[in-house]
Amino acid sequence: MAQDNGADRRRPTLTDVAALAGVDSSLVSRVLRGDPKGFASADTRARIMQAAETLGYRANVAARGLRNSRTMTLGLVLPGFSSPVYSAIAHGVEERARASGYGLVLSTHAVGDPHETITDMLMQGRVDAMLVASGLIEDTSLRQLVDRHPGSVVLVNRQVRGIAASVVVRDGDAAALAVEHLSGLGHRSICGVFGLRTVDTMVRRRNGFVRACKRLGVDATIVEMPDRDHVAGYEAAQRALQTTNPPTALLAGTFPMGVGVLAGARDLGVAVPEQVSVLALHNDQLADYLSPRLSTLSLPTRRLGAEAAELALSLIEGGTPRRVVVPDAPELVLRSSTATAP
Amino acid sequence: MAQDNGADRRRPTLTDVAALAGVDSSLVSRVLRGDPKGFASADTRARIMQAAETLGYRANVAARGLRNSRTMTLGLVLPGFSSPVYSAIAHGVEERARASGYGLVLSTHAVGDPHETITDMLMQGRVDAMLVASGLIEDTSLRQLVDRHPGSVVLVNRQVRGIAASVVVRDGDAAALAVEHLSGLGHRSICGVFGLRTVDTMVRRRNGFVRACKRLGVDATIVEMPDRDHVAGYEAAQRALQTTNPPTALLAGTFPMGVGVLAGARDLGVAVPEQVSVLALHNDQLADYLSPRLSTLSLPTRRLGAEAAELALSLIEGGTPRRVVVPDAPELVLRSSTATAP
DNA sequence: CTGTTAGCGCATTCAT
DNA sequence: ATGAATGCGCTAACAG
Numbered sequence: 269m270a271q272d273n274g275a276d277r278r279r280p281t282l283t284d285v286a287a288l289a290g291v292d293s294s295l296v297s298r299v300l301r302g303d304p305k306g307f308a309s310a311d312t313r314a315r316i317m318q319a320a321e322t323l324g325y326r327a328n329v330a331a332r333g334l335r336n337s338r339t340m341t342l343g344l345v346l347p348g349f350s351s352p353v354y355s356a357i358a359h360g361v362e363e364r365a366r367a368s369g370y371g372l373v374l375s376t377h378a379v380g381d382p383h384e385t386i387t388d389m390l391m392q393g394r395v396d397a398m399l400v401a402s403g404l405i406e407d408t409s410l411r412q413l414v415d416r417h418p419g420s421v422v423l424v425n426r427q428v429r430g431i432a433a434s435v436v437v438r439d440g441d442a443a444a445l446a447v448e449h450l451s452g453l454g455h456r457s458i459c460g461v462f463g464l465r466t467v468d469t470m471v472r473r474r475n476g477f478v479r480a481c482k483r484l485g486v487d488a489t490i491v492e493m494p495d496r497d498h499v500a501g502y503e504a505a506q507r508a509l510q511t512t513n514p515p516t517a518l519l520a521g522t523f524p525m526g527v528g529v530l531a532g533a534r535d536l537g538v539a540v541p542e543q544v545s546v547l548a549l550h551n552d553q554l555a556d557y558l559s560p561r562l563s564t565l566s567l568p569t570r571r572l573g574a575e576a577a578e579l580a581l582s583l584i585e586g587g588t589p590r591r592v593v594v595p596d597a598p599e600l601v602l603r604s605s606t607a608t609a610p
Numbered sequence: 611m612a613q614d615n616g617a618d619r620r621r622p623t624l625t626d627v628a629a630l631a632g633v634d635s636s637l638v639s640r641v642l643r644g645d646p647k648g649f650a651s652a653d654t655r656a657r658i659m660q661a662a663e664t665l666g667y668r669a670n671v672a673a674r675g676l677r678n679s680r681t682m683t684l685g686l687v688l689p690g691f692s693s694p695v696y697s698a699i700a701h702g703v704e705e706r707a708r709a710s711g712y713g714l715v716l717s718t719h720a721v722g723d724p725h726e727t728i729t730d731m732l733m734q735g736r737v738d739a740m741l742v743a744s745g746l747i748e749d750t751s752l753r754q755l756v757d758r759h760p761g762s763v764v765l766v767n768r769q770v771r772g773i774a775a776s777v778v779v780r781d782g783d784a785a786a787l788a789v790e791h792l793s794g795l796g797h798r799s800i801c802g803v804f805g806l807r808t809v810d811t812m813v814r815r816r817n818g819f820v821r822a823c824k825r826l827g828v829d830a831t832i833v834e835m836p837d838r839d840h841v842a843g844y845e846a847a848q849r850a851l852q853t854t855n856p857p858t859a860l861l862a863g864t865f866p867m868g869v870g871v872l873a874g875a876r877d878l879g880v881a882v883p884e885q886v887s888v889l890a891l892h893n894d895q896l897a898d899y900l901s902p903r904l905s906t907l908s909l910p911t912r913r914l915g916a917e918a919a920e921l922a923l924s925l926i927e928g929g930t931p932r933r934v935v936v937p938d939a940p941e942l943v944l945r946s947s948t949a950t951a952p
Numbered sequence: 953c954t955g956t957t958a959g960c961g962c963a964t965t966c967a968t
Numbered sequence: 969a970t971g972a973a974t975g976c977g978c979t980a981a982c983a984g
Contacts, residue, residue, distance in 0.1 A: 278679075279733060281977055292955050297979060305980095309953065324758075326733035330675040331977035334960045337620075339672065349697035355690065359718065366721045371736065373683075374716040376701065379708045391621060391668035393961090394713065416666075498899050531899040557840050557873040559901040623961055634971045639963060647964095651969065673961035676976045735977095 280323040288319035296320070300327070329371075333393070341371035342580055343395035344424075345386060347402045348376045350497060351524055352552040353569050357401055357424060360573020368581055370396075377402065383409045390417050397580040399424050403467040419583045424576045426468045433589035435575045439469055439549070440476025442565040442598035443519065446547045447480035449600055450517045454609035455545065457487040459515035461504040461525055463496035470496070473521050473549060489515060496521065501528020502535075509536050509544065516609045517545040523552050526562055530605070534559075541607035551601050561603035568596040622665040630661035638662070642669070671713075675735070683713035684922055685737035686766075687728060689744045690718045692839060693866055694894040695911050699743055699766060702915020710923055712738075719744065725751045732759050739922040741766050745809040761925045766918045768810045774931035777917045781811055781891070782818025784907040784940035785861065788889045789822035791942055792859045796951035797887060799829040801857035803846040803867055805838035812838070815863050815891060831857060838863065843870020844877075851878050851886065858951045859887040865894050868904055872947070876901075883949035893943050903945035910938040 285300075286293040291312055298306025299316045308316065319325075333339045342365050346354045362372050373395060375385055382405050389395050398417075400410065401424035414421045414431050423434035443460070450458055460477045463470040474490065481488035491508050493500035501520055505528065508515060518533075520526035526548025533540050540546050540560055548555075551566035571594050579592060627642075628635040633654055640648025641658045650658065661667075675681045684707050688696045704714050715737055717727055724747050731737050740759075742752065743766035756763045756773050765776035785802075792800055802819045805812040816832065823830035833850050835842035843862055847870065850857060860875075862868035868890025875882050882888050882902055890897075893908035913936050921934060 279735065282979095283977080293977090294956080294979075295954060298954095301979085303979090305953095307953065312953085324733060326730060326735075328676070328735045328977055330672045330681065330735055331960090332979080333672040334670070334676055334962090334976090335978045335980085337960070349691045349694075349700075352691075358691070359721075362718065363721050371715065372717070373713065375714070376704065379701075379705050387666075388668060391666065393621065393668075393670045393672055498895060502899070527896070527899045531901070534901055553840060554869070557844070557869045559873070559876055624963095625961080635961090636963075636972080637970055640970095643963085645963090649969070654969080670961055673976090674963080676960090676978090677962050677964085679976070 279328065280325045281328070282325075285316065285319045285323055285325050288323065289315045291316065300325075337393075338584075339393060339396050340369060341373055341395050342577060343373050343375065343386070343389045343398040345375050345382055345398065345400050345402055346377075347404055351522060351550075352554070353523065353550050354401065356569035357573035357576070360570040360575075361399060361577045362573075363570075364574040364577035364581075370577075370581070377404065383413065386413055386421070387416075390420055396420070396584045397422060399576050399580055401425060401576075403463075403469060419586075419589065422576050422580045422583065425572055427591070428468070431589075432591060433579060433583060435572060435579055435592040435594065436472070437567045437569070437572050437594045437596070438598055439472040439567065440479075442549055442567055443473045443476035444480035445598050445600055446519050446549070446565050447477060447484060447486060450519070450545060450547065450606065451484045451486050453517075453545065453606060455486065455515075455517040456609065457489070457513075457515040458517045458519060459489045459491060459508040460519045460521065461491050461493065461501060461508070461529060462521035463493055463500065463525075465492065467496070470521055477519060487515075493525075497524045498528040498531070501525030502532040503528075505529040505532025506536060509533060509538050515544070517547070517606070520546065520548040523548050523550040523555075523564065526564065527554075527558060530558055530560070530562060541605050543610055545606040545609075547606060555601070555603060560605050563603045563605045564601045566599045566601050568594050571596060621670065622667045623670070624667075627658065627661045627665055627667050630665065631657040633658065642667075679735075680926075681735060681738050682711060683715055683737050684919060685715045685717065685728070685731045685740040687717050687724055687740065687742050687744055688719075689746055693864060693892070694896070695865065695892050696743065698911035699915035699918075702912040702917075703741060703919045704915075706916040706919035706923075712919075712923070719746065725755065728755055728763070729758075732762055738762070738926045739764060741918050741922055743767060743918075745805075745811060761928075761931065764918050764922045764925065767914055769933070770810070774933060775921060775925060777914060777921055777934040777936065778814070779909045779911070779914050779936045779938070780940055781814040781909065782821075784891055784909055785815045785818035786822035787940050787942055788861050788891070788907050789819060789826060789828060792861070792887060792889065792948065793826045793828050795859075795887065795948060797828065797857075797859040798951065799831070799855075799857040800859045800861060801831045801833060801850040802861045802863065803833050803835065803843060803850070803871060804863035805835055805842065805867075807834065809838070812863055819861060829857075835867075839866045840870040840873070843867030844874040845870075847871040847874025848878060851875060851880055857886070859889070859948070862888065862890040865890050865892040865897075865906065868906065869896075869900060872900055872902070872904060883947050885952055887948035887951075889948060897943070897945060902947050905945040905947045906943045908941045908943050910936050913938060
């Protein structure tokens with residue numbers, strides 16, 4: 269059926285549909301959108317639907333956006349897909365956005381300056397709001413952005429003084445839960461492996477860790493690394509495990525760090541979990557395929573994305589910025605990397 | 611500096627800039643775009659630039675798109691970010707697109723029917739072309755898409771009869787290289803672990819594997835799994851290793867499958883690489899952090915993305931669809947998962 | 953119940 | 969060297 273409706277290669281417009289249905293384009297617009305004022309007679313209605321169908325008509329988003337000054341798309345900025353957390357967030361956002369008829373444009377730090385990217389997206393009218401899920405953009409830069417585009421920027425798993433619109437998960441509680449588990453296993457000396465204190469999630473997790481240790485009378489040490497990836501975890505483990513009085517358990521601040529810690533211990537000849545227990549924040553399917561299988565603390569990342577989209581949508585509708593904490597409690601996912609203290 | 615240029619909360623338009631510079635908006639348009647006919651006097655020119663600068667003017671893409679029927683954005687469909695390959699492709703596309711001033715809209719299979727999604731993107735005028743990097747969409751569905759949108763669809767690492775616009779890497783050669791390495795190590799019986807034969811990349815890798823085995827006189831067996839993820843690799847290893855006459859080496863058709871194979875062998879108590887060698891197609895940083903460190907065949911995935919974007923861009927400019935093979939030869943990245951045959 | 957009109961922001965003739 | 973007029977496709981008053 270390679271039919272070629274005329275020599276017509278351009279997309280059908282409202283006018284095309286109107287012509288085919290023998291009515292005015294404005295009527296078509298109303299009917300197709302289900303506009304309450306578009307109460308066409310059953311007959312015209314049917315003809316319109318029919319025409320739209322045969323032509324494969326889809327409203328042009330540029331024209332519609334121009335008219336309504338609403339693009340119906342959300343932007344999401346991520347550092348990349350290095351961590352499974354980011355894909356989970358992206359899925360959550362996409363799902364929620366789509367449910368409201370919104371599209372999603374994704375952008376990573378891979379290319380160009382993120383501040384610039386965000387400004388462009390907003391100022392060019394590419395998106396109605398931007399979700400920022402990067403710990404790398406500086407606070408001042410973010411404040412500036414929010415200042416210039418009030419009601420159009422939402423922070424994802426990050427809080428910045430002076431910026432209300434943000435949604436986070438209970439990172440601190442997850443770290444605390446980890447400590448509780450370890451403490452229950454008899455560990456009295458735990459080392460936390462985190463990224464820079466300039467990264468909001470890292471300070472929240474770190475605080476949760478420190479407080480829980482204090483509360484439970486556990487000896488806490490901390491290794492702070494410049495990055496939060498495999499490599500950082502690897503090196504942190506090397507560093508922590510080679511001290512004169514090494515901890516009996518390690519808590520990794522991110523999932524990739526946990527993967528690195530496991531490898532670091534292995535290369536040092538330190539057996540996990542026999543000689544040292546390892547736990548990582550954030551869960552991922554991959555954990556089951558590591559050796560040993562890595563126990564984790566699961567946080568609702570997908571919902572994090574969904575809630576962020578939700579907030580952005582409400583802002584677009586004129587809602588007020590607010591701080592939301594995704595209420596789901598962190599869960600301990602026990603696999604094979606923890607055991608009673610040696 | 612919470613200055614509020616008037617009560618002005620909406621984005622500045624060409625007219626705003628024109629007013630501030632004391633000229634007509636059409637002149638501003640020409641000057642700002644570097645239109646050859648926009649040869650304003652040095653003075654006006656300066657005033658225009660100045661005005662645009664202070665207002666932070668950015669051309670509205672909807673208006674521009676409407677006028678030019680060109681959105682300046684590319685769409686990319688992926689199954690998800692389960693595999694590092696997809697993020698690499700996305701980065702490659704993003705980079706190349708940006709270099710030509712194009713934006714990128716990413717969409718995964720997470721939500722909704724992909725065929726529908728692609729059609730929508732194109733018909734709604736959200737994008738100028740779509741790159742499809744999914745092995746899951748059926749051939750007929752794809753052909754239909756290309757039929758309806760000639761010159762607007764590019765296949766990424768996939769070939770379909772009747773569709774010219776596609777770019778692939780040398781998958782088959784990578785599989786062959788793997789076999790050569792293993793054969794050189796004395797392995798005479800190798801098991802290939804692949805996904806369904808309905809997936810183009812899988813048949814290309816599989817063919818490369820089979821032919822190389824035949825050529826080198828190696829005994830080839832194949833396990834075909836419905837999926838291509840960790841789980842599939844895990845189960846395939848279990849299956850292959852429990853036969854009466856198990857192979858001495860396994861080649862995993864995807865990186866996640868390789869991860870799964872490693873775990874499968876471990877749980878069977880089969881030592882890698884002492885009892886069985888393991889190799890996986892596609893390289894990733896994670897390989898260094900597995901136990902044992904996983905040897906892989908590296909393929910130019912980032913460039914794959916870049917070339918796909920390149921092709922799409924050329925199609926948009928009216929170029930003709932063509933098949934491109936990224937010429938970079940696959941590379942063996944030796945780590946610790948292969949050894950001489952037992 | 954349906955048609956007419958106007959304008960969103962921009963790029964492009966065509967004048968001057 | 970610069971300005972005026974027009975239309976991309978759509979929606980929202982406002983008629984009738």
